[in-house]
Structures are given as C-alpha cells and as structure tokens.
Amino acid sequence: MGKTLLGITASPRKLGNCELFIKDIFKRLGDGWELRMARLPELDIKPCKACYQCLFDQMKCPQADDFLPVLGALADADAYVVAAPVYLLSANSSLKMFMDRGLQFYAFVDRLWGKPGVAVAVAGIDGMEGSGKRDVESFVKLTLGDLRGAAVVYGALPGESLLPAANAEIAQKLAHALLDPEMRLKAEGPVCPICGGDTFRFLPDGRVRCMLCSGSGAWQVENQALAFHIEPGEHPFFLSKAEVNRHAEWLRGMKERFLERRQELKAVVKPYLGMGTFIETQKEKP
Numbered sequence: 287m288g289k290t291l292l293g294i295t296a297s298p299r300k301l302g303n304c305e306l307f308i309k310d311i312f313k314r315l316g317d318g319w320e321l322r323m324a325r326l327p328e329l330d331i332k333p334c335k336a337c338y339q340c341l342f343d344q345m346k347c348p349q350a351d352d353f354l355p356v357l358g359a360l361a362d363a364d365a366y367v368v369a370a371p372v373y374l375l376s377a378n379s380s381l382k383m384f385m386d387r388g389l390q391f392y393a394f395v396d397r398l399w400g401k402p403g404v405a406v407a408v409a410g411i412d413g414m415e416g417s418g419k420r421d422v423e424s425f426v427k428l429t430l431g432d433l434r435g436a437a438v439v440y441g442a443l444p445g446e447s448l449l450p451a452a453n454a455e456i457a458q459k460l461a462h463a464l465l466d467p468e469m470r471l472k473a474e475g476p477v478c479p480i481c482g483g484d485t486f487r488f489l490p491d492g493r494v495r496c497m498l499c500s501g502s503g504a505w506q507v508e509n510q511a512l513a514f515h516i517e518p519g520e521h522p523f524f525l526s527k528a529e530v531n532r533h534a535e536w537l538r539g540m541k542e543r544f545l546e547r548r549q550e551l552k553a554v555v556k557p558y559l560g561m562g563t564f565i566e567t568q569k570e571k572p
C-alpha cells in the first residue's frame with residue numbers, strides 16, 4: 287500500500303513558495319507516495335478558548351471547525367512537511383492558530399508520536415527570517431513528530447524559492463531525511479545537544495536556554511566556537527513519549543491545583559474586576 291505525505295502550508299498564496307517547496311520535497315520521495323495538502327489560512331480554525339475540556343473526560347474540544355479534520359489527516363499520514371512564510375519576523379499566524387489548539391494533541395499521542403516530519407520557513411529577504419525556523423520546528427516537535435530536519439529558504443516572488451540550486455539541495459536533503467532517519471538534516475553551527483535546535487535565549491546569569499526544547503545550561507567558547515552544555519528542563523518539549531504523557535498529566539493536575547488555591551487567587555484578582563473598558567468593535571460600527 288502507498289504512503290501518504292501530508293503537506294501543511296501556512297501561506298495564503300496558492301502556488302506560492304511554501305506550497306511549491308512542499309511539492310518539491312514530495313516529488314523527491316519517489317514512487318509509492320501520495321500527497322495530501324492542508325492550507326491553514328483558508329481553513330476555519332477557531333481560537334482556543336482555554337476551557338481545557340480537551341484534557342478531561344471525552345477529551346473533546348467544544349469548537350466545531352476544521353481543526354480535527356487536519357489533525358486526523360496528520361494522524362493518518364506516514365510523514366509530513368510543514369512550510370510557513372515569514373510574516374513580520376515570525377511564521378504566518380495561521381500556524382499559531384493551529385498550534386494554539388494543540389492541547390488536543392495529547393489525545394492523539396499514540397498516532398502522532400515519532401512520525402517523520404520536516405519543517406521549512408520561507409523568508410522573502412535573506413536574514414529576515416526572525417523566529418520563522420524555530421516556529422516551524424516547534425510545529426513538528428509539538429505535534430509530537432520526529433523532527434528530521436528544518437531549513438530556512440529565501441524567495442520573495444512565488445516560485446523564486448525553487449530557483450537557487452542550493453534550495454534544490456535542501457529539498458533533496460529534507461526528502462531523504464523523511465525516508466531515512468539516518469539522513470536527518472543537522473543544523474550548521476552550534477546546536478542544542480539535546481534537541482538539535484539552534485535558537486537560544488541568553489540568560490542574565492550566564493546561562494542559555496534552548497527555545498525549542500526548553501533545556502538550559504552553560505555556554506562556553508571551545509576551539510573558537512560556541513558550545514552549549516544543556517540539561518533538560520522540568521518540562522522538556524519533547525524528548526520521549528513518556529515525557530509527553532507526563533506533561534499531559536501535569537496539565538490535568540492544574541485543575542486540582544486551581545481548586546486548592548481558588549480562594550487565594552480570587553482575592554488577588556478582585557481589585558482588578560471592572561477596571562478599564564474593553565473595545566467592542568461590533569457595537570461601535572455605524
């Protein structure tokens with residue numbers, strides 16, 4: 287039976303760089319693969335209401351929209367590619383809209399964990415990718431996939447990202463990484479020794495935190511290069527299936543912790559009740 291690659295594009299542009307790059311990777315997988323696509327900006331993905339219903343009982347989100355069909359397609363797929371255009375220094379917001387519904391991923395751990403995934407951020411201007419690469423990497427990590435590789439590619443006009451030979455090489459490497467875990471694409475330069483991420487926050491105490499797995503530790507210059515000595519944090523995203531389930535349990539425990547501290551929190555909140563006026567745009571419209 288054939289295998290399915292799910293391509294998730296966070297670009298509103300039809301046949302734009304994200305869609306084309308996904309298709310270019312698909313083309314390189316060889317026979318026996320079919321391509322399913324999801325274009326996030328054109329889907330009805332509502333915001334998370336922070337009701338936490340997805341973590342309890344039926345583990346069902348009350349929002350009725352296109353989120354579950356996409357998550358179902360992801361759970362069914364054999365592998366996936368996510369590609370997002372960089373808008374104002376981060377991935378297009380449709381990616382985050384999807385991610386914000388992600389407490390539902392915990393209901394799908396067995397079907398999502400370890401699925402091969404690769405991630406692409408497309409930026410129009412060389413060097414202006416902002417957090418785009420980390421954003422798409424997070425998508426694969428938080429959808430519980432095996433992040434086999436990630437890249438930033440540059441191209442502003444639709445199709446431009448396919449022109450440089452270097453980008454064709456990236457597409458080829460990402461396709462190979464999907465097919466073979468031994469071929470995973472490693473970031474060039476210093477990386478987090480735990481998760482391979484290359485986006486860091488330097489902390490005031492001389493430590494450093496990986497923005498992909500949340501591990502933190504010391505940094506040093508070794509042989510004229512930066513080296514990181516990072517330990518997993520209390521909630522590392524996500525190093526094992528057991529860790530995923532442990533985090534889900536910790537989240538479920540929030541309900542109990544909230545009930546225990548409800549009176550204390552109520553007292554803290556009270557003075558702020560009714561402060562300020564919220565903009566209600568619908569009512570203001572003539």
Ligand SMILES: Cc1cc2nc3c(=O)[nH]c(=O)nc-3n(C[C@H](O)[C@H](O)[C@H](O)COP(=O)(O)O)c2cc1C
Nearest residue numbers: 297299302303304371372373374375409410411414
């Ligand atoms: C609203 C908007 C904001 C953008 N912001 C950035 C940016 O911050 N950095 C950058 O390099 N490119 C930026 N771009 C360019 C896109 O990332 C680029 O055109 C990319 O190829 C779009 O991918 P697509 O063809 O798949 O839509 C922006 C484009 C738009 C429409």
